[in-house]
Amino acid sequence: MAMTGVLRPAHCELRVLDLDETLSFYLNILGLTEVARDAAGRVYLKTSNETDQHSLVLRKADRPGMDNYAFKVIDEVTLERLESDLRAYGVATEWIPEGEMLNTGRRVRFESPTGHIFDLFASKAPAPDLRSYTNPTLFDHEGVGINPVRLDHWQIHGTDLDGSVKLFSEVLGFSTVEKIVTNDGKTDLACWMTCSHKPHDVAFVRDERPNTLHHLAYLIGSWEQLLRAADLMSARRVKIDAGPMRHGITQGTTIYAFDPSGNRIETFCGGYDYYPDMPMTVWTENEMGAAVFYHTRELNERFLTVVT
Amino acid sequence: MAMTGVLRPAHCELRVLDLDETLSFYLNILGLTEVARDAAGRVYLKTSNETDQHSLVLRKADRPGMDNYAFKVIDEVTLERLESDLRAYGVATEWIPEGEMLNTGRRVRFESPTGHIFDLFASKAPAPDLRSYTNPTLFDHEGVGINPVRLDHWQIHGTDLDGSVKLFSEVLGFSTVEKIVTNDGKTDLACWMTCSHKPHDVAFVRDERPNTLHHLAYLIGSWEQLLRAADLMSARRVKIDAGPMRHGITQGTTIYAFDPSGNRIETFCGGYDYYPDMPMTVWTENEMGAAVFYHTRELNERFLTVVT
Amino acid sequence: MAMTGVLRPAHCELRVLDLDETLSFYLNILGLTEVARDAAGRVYLKTSNETDQHSLVLRKADRPGMDNYAFKVIDEVTLERLESDLRAYGVATEWIPEGEMLNTGRRVRFESPTGHIFDLFASKAPAPDLRSYTNPTLFDHEGVGINPVRLDHWQIHGTDLDGSVKLFSEVLGFSTVEKIVTNDGKTDLACWMTCSHKPHDVAFVRDERPNTLHHLAYLIGSWEQLLRAADLMSARRVKIDAGPMRHGITQGTTIYAFDPSGNRIETFCGGYDYYPDMPMTVWTENEMGAAVFYHTRELNERFLTVVT
Amino acid sequence: MAMTGVLRPAHCELRVLDLDETLSFYLNILGLTEVARDAAGRVYLKTSNETDQHSLVLRKADRPGMDNYAFKVIDEVTLERLESDLRAYGVATEWIPEGEMLNTGRRVRFESPTGHIFDLFASKAPAPDLRSYTNPTLFDHEGVGINPVRLDHWQIHGTDLDGSVKLFSEVLGFSTVEKIVTNDGKTDLACWMTCSHKPHDVAFVRDERPNTLHHLAYLIGSWEQLLRAADLMSARRVKIDAGPMRHGITQGTTIYAFDPSGNRIETFCGGYDYYPDMPMTVWTENEMGAAVFYHTRELNERFLTVVT
CATH class of the missing domain: 3.10.180.10 (2,3-Dihydroxybiphenyl 1,2-Dioxygenase, domain 1)
Incomplete structure (x- = not known):
């Protein structure tokens, strides 16, 4: 009961033209934090409040737009079931292996009829700046920029x-x-x-x-x-x-x-x-x-x- | 997937000492609306925003407190399953027939280990003041009193x-x-x-x-x-x-x-x-x-x- | 010391095309209160918070716009001095007698170089809905419409x-x-x-x-x-x-x-x-x-x- | 006309027990900025929004409380007039020379019947962080701490x-x-x-x-x-x-x-x-x-x- 299956939009990979300039916007104006960079040069970002490692990945490209859209699902069993359900429905699926995205589990990839690339996954490393969940000190973050939730x-x-x-x-x-x-x-x-x-x-x-x-x-x-x-x-x-x-x-x-x-x-x-x-x-x-x-x-x- | 089972706290029956005085508080200060009264003299109330008929029932009594607490579940099949699950767990259940509460479907009643009376139900009449869901006019309500959601x-x-x-x-x-x-x-x-x-x-x-x-x-x-x-x-x-x-x-x-x-x-x-x-x-x-x-x-x- | 001379914009006379329709806007949407009507058919309005009788006067006319703009000054002595100063500066002045506007004292009228008609005055009846200033009950007004200050x-x-x-x-x-x-x-x-x-x-x-x-x-x-x-x-x-x-x-x-x-x-x-x-x-x-x-x-x- | 005489509370000298600890509160929690320190060890603070050099001066002492309270007046002529008026009223006055407080003009000091030391002054250096008043960029300050006005x-x-x-x-x-x-x-x-x-x-x-x-x-x-x-x-x-x-x-x-x-x-x-x-x-x-x-x-x- 309660929530099952697909939980929420969890991250997406955004194409940007000038990585430094656009990164500066996301860091200093929107107020995200840079968490990591990978070997491919992608930059991983998160809000101060998010509990998983990242919610936005920037990739330098020659045109803007989004490479793919990822939803987190509740567990690996559900991930496997959804992959099977997608195939049964007639949608081609692809397993992206664990680690292709830093500290992120395997992903089921498929293309929607509107032409978008979606990923489903069940595991990702916790945020490196995760606060304590025992007697937490709340609202001590002064925020940089817009500082979204x-x-x-x-x-x-x-x-x-x-x-x-x-x-x-x-x-x-x-x-x-x-x-x-x-x-x-x-x-x-x-x-x-x-x-x-x-x-x-x-x-x-x-x-x-x-x-x-x-x-x-x-x-x-x-x-x-x-x-x-x-x-x-x-x-x-x-x-x-x-x-x-x-x-x-x-x-x-x-x-x-x-x-x-x-x-x-x-x-x-x-x-x-x-x-x-x-x-x-x-x-x-x-x-x-x-x-x-x-x-x-x-x-x-x-x-x-x-x-x- | 998504939400299943128990949806939310849906209504409760509150004991009040002086019905008129306490009703006046809920109507004029909290800002609920009186929807109905039943043969037993109970008064049914709702917020301006709630889409089901009522969320609070006042009953005159000689001591304050709550008679019972009701959760809405997603459908009748789920209601029957939960009733069966409760019994299987060793909790006594009682079916309160449709209509005992005005315009409200049958309820499964049980007592929690903390001594509270809970009801589960799946159907209730929509609010009499429900707005249109086609091209709605939103936020036209000026509100009375505190006017909660x-x-x-x-x-x-x-x-x-x-x-x-x-x-x-x-x-x-x-x-x-x-x-x-x-x-x-x-x-x-x-x-x-x-x-x-x-x-x-x-x-x-x-x-x-x-x-x-x-x-x-x-x-x-x-x-x-x-x-x-x-x-x-x-x-x-x-x-x-x-x-x-x-x-x-x-x-x-x-x-x-x-x-x-x-x-x-x-x-x-x-x-x-x-x-x-x-x-x-x-x-x-x-x-x-x-x-x-x-x-x-x-x-x-x-x-x-x-x-x- | 502290404030002297001209205190604030105090009222203005607005031309409206359809008195009922425009009045309904000011009453039901902006949330002003109708205080009075005079023999000329003008309607006097105020906010719930204003302490003088009115801040807006509506007059039916065949074109919109503002007839005149009035500032309250601190006292009658100041009013006389300002009238004298205006004349000394070379501006023609006119005394509008007390009562031409309901419950409002005499006004000094002059035209600004931009062609607007301004009035200065020092006295007006208090708002008929003035709250007590001894142990006041504050914030008990639920407000109608936008309810400005x-x-x-x-x-x-x-x-x-x-x-x-x-x-x-x-x-x-x-x-x-x-x-x-x-x-x-x-x-x-x-x-x-x-x-x-x-x-x-x-x-x-x-x-x-x-x-x-x-x-x-x-x-x-x-x-x-x-x-x-x-x-x-x-x-x-x-x-x-x-x-x-x-x-x-x-x-x-x-x-x-x-x-x-x-x-x-x-x-x-x-x-x-x-x-x-x-x-x-x-x-x-x-x-x-x-x-x-x-x-x-x-x-x-x-x-x-x-x-x- | 308009405002004359005494303008506003402009600064005060506060006694603090542990200068570092209390300064840290005013800087990092209240969110003031340190503008200067003087030869006597006093620390001058201001909000990000204030246009004069400082509004709070901290002085290390063996008991808390306030040394004095200063109002800014509109000009030097007014300052002299008020000093004269105070003496005429029977209040002893003292001129604190320009510079006793950093970048602050001469002050008229007197004691009120409640025993408090008040200063009046007309000139103080502008804030070192004063923004441009031509085509200003507004609201670019992210704020530290509470960041008062x-x-x-x-x-x-x-x-x-x-x-x-x-x-x-x-x-x-x-x-x-x-x-x-x-x-x-x-x-x-x-x-x-x-x-x-x-x-x-x-x-x-x-x-x-x-x-x-x-x-x-x-x-x-x-x-x-x-x-x-x-x-x-x-x-x-x-x-x-x-x-x-x-x-x-x-x-x-x-x-x-x-x-x-x-x-x-x-x-x-x-x-x-x-x-x-x-x-x-x-x-x-x-x-x-x-x-x-x-x-x-x-x-x-x-x-x-x-x-x-």
Whole structure:
């Protein structure tokens, strides 16, 4: 009972153009900590609060975007079962061996119908800066930069939206919490899916550009910390795309901005707790403005078009 | 996968001395809405945000305290399985028929080793004030009183702490997220248990007084709303026991106060998200002050002694 | 010593197209209270917190905009002195007799070089809902709508910016706290002026359209209350122009929106405390984006062009 | 017009027992910056936001408490006038020469009827870390420790309360904003006095112990920053006296704590804006609990008795 199967978005491998400049953004402005570098030159990062070794891996590349998206599952037995279920469903799987990623167990890799590469894994080294769990001293961290709580979710785009949603529902046990549909109600345009109490762990959006990233999101502790994030990003000349504002979908609050490589990053706060006995919320295309930018009820063109 | 089994604390039946006076507190100060009254004179209440019919039932009685505590489970099949599992574990169960509680399905009733009466159920009528789930208009509620989000958890006391913890772990699938132990580490004094992502859905405390209630808790949306709650309680001359402050355990923020019948009620905000791969946090008795009243690191006598 | 002379923006008379519809906005969404109506059909409004009778007067007219802007001065002697000083400076004055505005003392009226009509007065009836000042019960007001603290300031446009700034400095004792200048530093484009600790009580902007209103502003208690204001405005379909966001100038936070008559209204929070020993902050035209919309560092076209 | 005369509490000289330990508290927990040390070994500190050189001076001594309290006045002419007014009123004055305090102009020193040493001065060097006032980059400071806005006020105790209030009213132009009186209304027990828009710049309390300090207060930016302050103080084992909570008087929010030398320090947030046309608020002794600790409406014994 309680939580089983897939736990949460656990890490992702992001392509960056200028490693030093983009790393500086993630270290000094977003406020992640560098945990390790591997032989391939990848840089491993985490928030001060995350209990596993890393949640973001930066890789220097000639175009931005995301190499792959990893979910942690509860144990190795579940990992094996999910790998078997994926194959039974007709999805090709690949085992990435333990250690290909530093201090990280074996991973099951598959491609979703929207063209994204997903990994599932069950074990990763604990964070090197893990605090004591006996009589802990809490809240002694002063924070650097925005200092988010954790990696939260991804919004990713591709053509076969229906295929990815079906796969995540039927094999991985995700629920669709909210969606946007065409005005005639016949076609899903975007689906917010969860494997937990969060209003979404991943969002899929129908888009002619397969395997693209709209944004990766880190969780922020409060609306006031979002203000501080926006203040800091302006002071450091980070390009803010939109926000601070409220989402209709998830009811969370948000700022969208771009890292120096052009990847969109969301600092996301809150949203309701999902329970599986809740009705699904459906937004029609003509109310998409309110669904996403709740305050102004109008989307900006950049938000609608830029992906990496 | 995802959530299964027991979902959350769903409602409880509270004994009150003067029904009108105590009801006025819950309506006008806490800001619940009266949904219904039944033939037995019980009053059904809910928050503006809850999607099921009610989360609190008031019953006039000659002493305060809680009659019973109900968890919602995901479906009727699960309810039957849990009933069978309880019996197999050696716990006597009773089926309370549908309709004994208004618009509420059949309930499995059992007594925990700490002497508390628990109910499990799978169906309840939706809230009469449920908003639309198609292109919803959000945040249009101005709120009355403190206006909490939902029923959150209970802290309850009894002698056989170990028995209740074992039952909730082994049969109902709860996890112990944090606990307080004697300084020698040999005896558990209190356990915070969850069936979800919340840092606790119920807390059991070792106490010579079986079947007692330390507090019922409603969830508040933010630290600033806690300030408003404290301001309003002072203005209306509600007796505040302690707070606003931070807990060490759960890391949530809180105010404790008393309803006019003397039942302690917590307005609780936040706390971290629990995942089953997190280490358990253990506090020793000599650090109990920091564990519960994190800021002053000292408990008050009233908090340690008054239960109903 | 301490404060003398002109105290604060005290009320203004706003032209509205449909009195009922616009009044409903000010009552039910902004959350002002109707205090009185006079023989001319004007409606008098105040916040729950203001201690004088009214801060806003609505008048039905065939075009939106502001009829006049009134500052309260500390006493009748000061009022007479300021009237004399205005005349000595070469400004024509007119005495509006006591009672022309309900329960409001005589007013000195003059036109500023930017074409706006200003009133000074020293006495007004106390608010009919004034709370006790002996052992007060505080924070017992649940609030309707956005529920601002008080009328805060106005931003007004006209051709002779220099003339209005000189008049307010030399005769009325205002200080220029911040300003925007052309990139060559030779011409002032906008001046934020204060008669108090506030970072501005009035802002003058150079504009070819004399006697125009960019916005009237009410003060909001916190950044979180601004979020609630934006949520409520969206839910009630109020057109939000921009925000929530931070200003560079004043460092306050803000939302701009339009009332049903098309007048822009700001809900403004915070800003630093001004002291006369602070340096003046100067922004050049090429940094005007950051000066006004600090987060995105870009103004929207509507904000730059729409006045009433 | 506008502000004249005495501007604000500008600095104070605090006696500390162990200079290193207490300095570490002010630097690393409160988050002040060390600006300078003088030949006498005194350490000069300021907040990141203050525009003058320092607001706190620490002096090693064999008992805690405050040596003197300094207000900045608007200019040298005013300083001379106030010195003359003090003498005319019958108060002895002394000129402390420029430079006795580093980079600080001449000071007029006098003793109040409550036995406290006050200084008035008009000039002090600007902060060495002063940011640009042309196209400033705002909010780029990440903050160390609690990171307050500025020195805010003092609460000081002595026998001749009436004498100090009369002197500050009649000579220095302060207003009494709120006071606590005996239940028969005949005797003032405490007076909150302002020379500005703040609800108090200094509070005098009747006490048999002349020339004592109840607390010095630094201003905090928000209620959420107060939570962070309380979290940090607990994490660093600072002794919190009371709070976070609301005051009835001033309506501000607060935490009281002790520095390592036993001096009580308040982190204070907010409070209303005072205008001289507001009624004075009067609290009677039997409502003193609500007046000071608004939420619990009960004072703690330590708060009532400990001064330095």
